[in-house]
Amino acid sequence: MKDENDFSAATRGRFSRPDAQPSPPVHLDPDAPAYLAGRAEARGVSLSGLVDDLLKKAIALIEAGK
Secondary structure, eight states, X not given: OOSSOOOTTOOTTTTOOTTOOOOOXXXXXXXXXXXXXXXXXXXXXXXXXXXXXXXXXXXXXXXXXX
């Protein structure tokens, strides 16, 4: 690795996307990912898809209770 890098020709924000929305990190109990991965595999869906569906259903229940 170089001692110094020359950034004189760099372009600020070259790879920035103004419409991008950050995804907050989600920290789960250690046993939750294993359980959810097993359920996702049994249903033939991705883990992300299963978690997304579960969250949407939980949001709908919360909204229905308002």
